[in-house]
Amino acid sequence: MPPFLSHPRDRNPRGQDLFCYGSLQIPMVIEAVVGRRFKGRAAELNGYAAFEVRRAEYPGIRPTPHRTTPGKIYFRLTSGELAILDRFEGPLYQRRRLVVRMCDGRRRGVWAFAVKPGRYQRLTATLWRQRDFRRRRFRRFMQRFVDDRRDVFDPPAGAA
Numbered sequence: 001m002p003p004f005l006s007h008p009r010d011r012n013p014r015g016q017d018l019f020c021y022g023s024l025q026i027p028m029v030i031e032a033v034v035g036r037r038f039k040g041r042a043a044e045l046n047g048y049a050a051f052e053v054r055r056a057e058y059p060g061i062r063p064t065p066h067r068t069t070p071g072k073i074y075f076r077l078t079s080g081e082l083a084i085l086d087r088f089e090g091p092l093y094q095r096r097r098l099v100v101r102m103c104d105g106r107r108r109g110v111w112a113f114a115v116k117p118g119r120y121q122r123l124t125a126t127l128w129r130q131r132d133f134r135r136r137r138f139r140r141f142m143q144r145f146v147d148d149r150r151d152v153f154d155p156p157a158g159a160a
Helices: 027-034 079-089 130-153
Strands: 016-020 040-053 059-077 093-102 107-115 123-127
Touching: 016 040, 016 079, 027 079, 027 130, 040 107, 059 079, 059 093, 079 093, 079 107
Parallel strands: 016 107
Antiparallel strands: 016 059, 040 059, 040 093, 040 123, 059 107, 093 107
């Protein structure tokens, strides 16, 4: 088990909150990956920008001064659901604790998947836009990264 899953904050019986800025902010995507619907709320992450990943449909975030990344917070994910998302996101990303601002102005500590330092070269200079993703890349993404990869992120047989 990765060390970031052993922190006491991650063993909260009420669950953990996750900020999503890319494909996972689309309810259909996170439901297909994790297997249940979540309540979400608009939020933004200051000091980071979402860029297109080279030869991919999805984005990655990295620290970028004077930028803000819009997204959605999903509430009360279990440690098992976060583990599924760790596998889904793969080796390019690292789950980190970050602070986002919700639409009512309150700040909240959440998990978010950011590109690992040292892997920023995988990002292009083009900002990722959800509208473009939905219009041009969503169908292909669902096939390639959700439907065709179920064995990668689904829990092993017998695991709960």
